[in-house]
Amino acid sequence: MPSRPGTGNALVALGCLCFLATVVVGVALAPAGATGASSPDDGTSRTLLGVQGVGSYHDGGSVRLLDGDEEQWQESSAPVYFDVTELDNGSVLAAYMADGYEDCGPYASPCHRTGFRIIDPEPSPEVVHEWSYPVRNRVASEVHDVEPLPDGGFVVADMEHERVLIVENGEVTWEWEASTRYAAPDDPTKTDWLHINDVDRIGDGRFLVSVRNANQLIVLERGEGVVEVINEDRDDDTDDDGLVGDPDVLYHQHNPQWLGDGAVLVADSENHRVVELHRNENGVWEPVWVLEGAAGQQFNWPRDADRLPNGNTLITDTRNARLVEINASGTVVWERQLDYRALPYEADRQPVGEPVGAPTYGNTSSDGVATGGRVPVLTPLLRLVSAAVRLPLWVGESHLLGTLVSIALAGAGVVIRWREGA
Numbered sequence: 001m002p003s004r005p006g007t008g009n010a011l012v013a014l015g016c017l018c019f020l021a022t023v024v025v026g027v028a029l030a031p032a033g034a035t036g037a038s039s040p041d042d043g044t045s046r047t048l049l050g051v052q053g054v055g056s057y058h059d060g061g062s063v064r065l066l067d068g069d070e071e072q073w074q075e076s077s078a079p080v081y082f083d084v085t086e087l088d089n090g091s092v093l094a095a096y097m098a099d100g101y102e103d104c105g106p107y108a109s110p111c112h113r114t115g116f117r118i119i120d121p122e123p124s125p126e127v128v129h130e131w132s133y134p135v136r137n138r139v140a141s142e143v144h145d146v147e148p149l150p151d152g153g154f155v156v157a158d159m160e161h162e163r164v165l166i167v168e169n170g171e172v173t174w175e176w177e178a179s180t181r182y183a184a185p186d187d188p189t190k191t192d193w194l195h196i197n198d199v200d201r202i203g204d205g206r207f208l209v210s211v212r213n214a215n216q217l218i219v220l221e222r223g224e225g226v227v228e229v230i231n232e233d234r235d236d237d238t239d240d241d242g243l244v245g246d247p248d249v250l251y252h253q254h255n256p257q258w259l260g261d262g263a264v265l266v267a268d269s270e271n272h273r274v275v276e277l278h279r280n281e282n283g284v285w286e287p288v289w290v291l292e293g294a295a296g297q298q299f300n301w302p303r304d305a306d307r308l309p310n311g312n313t314l315i316t317d318t319r320n321a322r323l324v325e326i327n328a329s330g331t332v333v334w335e336r337q338l339d340y341r342a343l344p345y346e347a348d349r350q351p352v353g354e355p356v357g358a359p360t361y362g363n364t365s366s367d368g369v370a371t372g373g374r375v376p377v378l379t380p381l382l383r384l385v386s387a388a389v390r391l392p393l394w395v396g397e398s399h400l401l402g403t404l405v406s407i408a409l410a411g412a413g414v415v416i417r418w419r420e421g422a
Helices: 007-029 378-388 397-421
Strands: 046-054 062-067 070-075 080-086 092-101 111-120 126-135 143-148 154-158 163-168 171-177 196-203 206-211 216-221 225-230 254-260 263-268 273-279 285-291 302-307 313-317 322-326 332-337 342-349
Touching: 007 397, 046 092, 062 080, 062 092, 092 126, 092 143, 111 143, 111 154, 154 196, 154 206, 163 196, 196 254, 206 254, 263 302, 263 313, 273 302, 302 342, 313 342, 322 342
Parallel strands: 080 143, 080 342, 143 196, 254 302
Antiparallel strands: 046 062, 046 080, 046 342, 062 070, 080 092, 092 111, 111 126, 143 154, 154 163, 163 171, 196 206, 206 216, 216 225, 254 263, 263 273, 273 285, 302 313, 313 322, 322 332
């Protein structure tokens, strides 16, 4: 049956009106601004923060020190910053990437270099030391983590060459290459192969390493290699090397924390949750505590979770641009909302940082904690969109639904107008 004349125009107009209403209502009901932060309940208030970027994953990065609600200082001379650690002398160690370098090794000049910087915050933030190496490009080649060692050296997670290395006095003195366990491509610098994004010293010559793309954590021991795997390889895996863990346990995780032998806390990023894993009597690591959101809001790609000595957990909720501290039941005791375009990577509460060894939650229940609802189809679609485009924080599933309806109405109107004119 042919449509009535003008039906196409009416549908286009209705679609535009629906979209406009979605935006206007969303803005009208949005929070008045970034929420403030109450003082953490343990009497400390300083939080060191590494911001990967603002509005982009590759630009606008910074290292910041927050004191409760107030920003004390910021260093932003590199376009990208990642893991941050306060050193004993008060300076800050930060993993970074920057461009514009002329010393490029095998790559064309100018190039990107990645590594670590030491920032002296007094009297004003200034980079006082830098160690870096050239990388092929700025995507999936960054050093995401560097940690100080007791002897004055540094352990580094090298994503470009997929290795863990120790730097002492500016020289590499030890390294572990992931190709000794995982089947390597011809040139790991040309592909995002394993994405090794974290390394922590957990004992004398022992390191906890996050192998993101394998969904695994491994324990390395100098002289021994891999001595333990958390989230063992799946028997039904179809990858060529077969060395990929169960994504229902961990899926592209970041920043694990060793709570003690048999317990680890992980920002389970692509599962959009924080999870505590314990090793059971059969030697299998399994989730015993899971938190999917806080303060009525689902987590969106959390990339850091630190269990503090007081038993609370500090969480970096990246795509929601916020930091939250929760207690064992999942109740929020502190929250800091950043500008909605910010992409926080990692946060450390000072002076404790990310301690090795901390209280465990065991089977503490988080049932009944207000974590926000999850809508089938719409929630994963919204997260997919937010991974590609920085959306205002007020955009939720209802706004996405309104937008989809608007597009459908306007699209149907365009098709009808085309047929009317054919």
